[in-house]
Amino acid sequence: MxxxxxxxxxxxxxxxxxxxxxxxxxxxxxxxxxxxxxxxxxxxxxxxxxxxxxxxxxxxxxxxxxxxxxxxxxxxxxxxxxxxxxxxxxxxxxxxxxxAPSGGTRGTASDHEKAANLLRKIELNFKKRLARRLNTTESNVSKYLExxxxxxxxxxxxxxxxxxxxxxxxxxxxxxxxxxxxxxxxxxxxxxxxxxxxxxxxxxxxxxxxxxxxxxxxxxxxxxxxxxxSDTAFVEALKDKFKDLEGNLEKEKRSKADMENQLKAYEENRIEALLEGVNASEEQKAIYRKVGATSGLDALEAILKDVTKPVAPNLSELVQNGSSGTTLTGREQWTFEQWQKEDPRGLEKLSQEDPKKFDTLFNAKYKK
CATH class of the missing domain: 3.90.226.10 (2-enoyl-CoA Hydratase; Chain A, domain 1)
Structure with a gap:
């Protein structure tokens, strides 16, 4: 000062x-x-x-x-x-x-709580001074500290x-x-x-x-x-000083803009990563993107926890048993005997998936 x-x-x-x-x-x-x-x-x-x-x-x-x-x-x-x-x-x-008064602290949670309590007491003191000066109540002057x-x-x-x-x-x-x-x-x-x-x-x-x-x-x-x-030297020095200050201000503004753009790009990429694989329409995803942009990634993650993602198929089961609904594909003309010889597991599965077809083959084999 x-x-x-x-x-x-x-x-x-x-x-x-x-x-x-x-x-x-x-x-x-x-x-x-x-x-x-x-x-x-x-x-x-x-x-x-x-x-x-x-x-x-x-x-x-x-x-x-x-x-x-x-x-x-x-x-x-x-x-x-x-x-x-x-x-x-x-x-x-x-x-x-x-x-309102503001300040920062470093330390434990207790240190931060003590600092917050102190700031509240100072703010209350400000309200009392303002209310006394303006001849009104403390609640009426709260707006000046918001x-x-x-x-x-x-x-x-x-x-x-x-x-x-x-x-x-x-x-x-x-x-x-x-x-x-x-x-x-x-x-x-x-x-x-x-x-x-x-x-x-x-x-x-x-x-x-x-x-x-x-x-x-x-x-x-x-x-x-x-x-x-001399006074002239002071005037010139002040001009140079203000020119430097203005230049630094513009530099800081550009740096701030660059950082904001980088942060925006990062958040957009994180949003897309969160939406990847989500079982939702493009219209719903557009809404989720808006939530992420306005309310933050934490809010979006909380919402997406309740959104069901498609379940990946059990590959080991498919390899072992064949995929559901494909038992007859390419085998429509096979006889019961051919099934027993070429794919007995498939024949067993056919009895479960298509009992009528199985009965037809069985009866043809044993002439029932």
Whole structure:
């Protein structure tokens, strides 16, 4: 997380990493000794839930009068931060994104269960904060924690998340209707491209000390520059950085598409393998293919367990006894005596399969 101050303005940009909660408290405590009113300007896509909770508690308990201004994006845990402050403003083209807390664990089943219980407790805490802020019940705010929920300035003001809409310092990056296909990181980076340009940096209230801002840019984008480098050098370095980022993004998109195609081909081959030998019409198989494509291979396998496959013939029995129904084939003119000589087993089988034919041969032999 990048923290920088200019007079009584405290800028919070980037990811909230582990340990940033203590870092923020230290910085805020220093400012509280100098100022009774502090403005926290946020552009962040969230991060550590626990450190974010420390930051939220510090804001809520601060002896100073805190005001939050959302400059670009306040997503995930950064969106929860604003619930700890009574005075929240938002740029007219900024966005808030809320969702349930998430995390990953490694270990035993017990470890995963403990992590899941902890996430549920954190989610309950989020619901309580939201319900208190929106002056409603916890059940009414559950929808804001189901999936990613992007909220623009007008909606945020209407439902009571913020108190004021302020003019934006940069042009609108992406329309509200296109946000569903974007991650919080992508939206953050899009706004960073303008919020961290020299023109935006030096405008009005966002007027940082030049060396401080250069230090922020070097840290945020890992630039191979120094604070003494010219503004032109910074602009060119940022252009190159964004060009590299865009190139990497396209590469990742192509790689993702290739992997998805390979996975699709694998699943289609597995479906065909599962359907091989299944006693079903082509119409039924088409339905099974759709089940496999939409519900997964496990679901298809479960369904096919109850579908009867044709039973393979008993080859050893056929070799030994001949196949059923073929005893007379090519032997229609044989006499009883010829049967006894050439195929006594077949004659025995004929007595079982075609008793009438057997009786005719027998009577002809013994003139009955």
């Amino acid at each position: 990048i923290l920088a101050s200019q007079n009584n303005d405290l800028y919070l940009f980037g990811t909230i990493w582990d340990g940033d909660g203590v870092y923020f408290i230290s910085k805020l405590s220093q400012m509280e000794q100098q100022y009774s009113e502090i403005t926290l300007k946020i552009h962040s896509y969230g991060g550590s839930v626990f450190d974010g909770n420390l930051i939220a508690n510090a804001i809520e308990k601060s002896p100073a009068k805190i005001r939050i201004e959302i400059l670009g994006v306040a997503a995930s845990m950064a969106g929860i931060l604003l619930l700890s402050c009574k005075n929240v403003a938002m740029a007219d083209n900024a966005y808030i994104m809320l969702h 999936g990613d929920n992007w909220i623009d300035a007008e909606e945020a003001l209407a439902i009571g998340l913020i108190n004021e809409i302020i003019p934006a310092k940069v042009e609108t990056i992406i329309p509200m209707e296109e946000l569903e296909d974007k991650s919080e990181t992508e939206v953050y980076n899009l706004y960073s491209r303008l919020l961290l340009t020299p023109a935006a940096i030096t405008s009005n209230e966002n007027n940082f000390n030049n060396d401080t801002m250069k230090k922020m840019l070097i840290t945020a984008f890992a630039l191979s520059l120094t604070e003494q480098s």
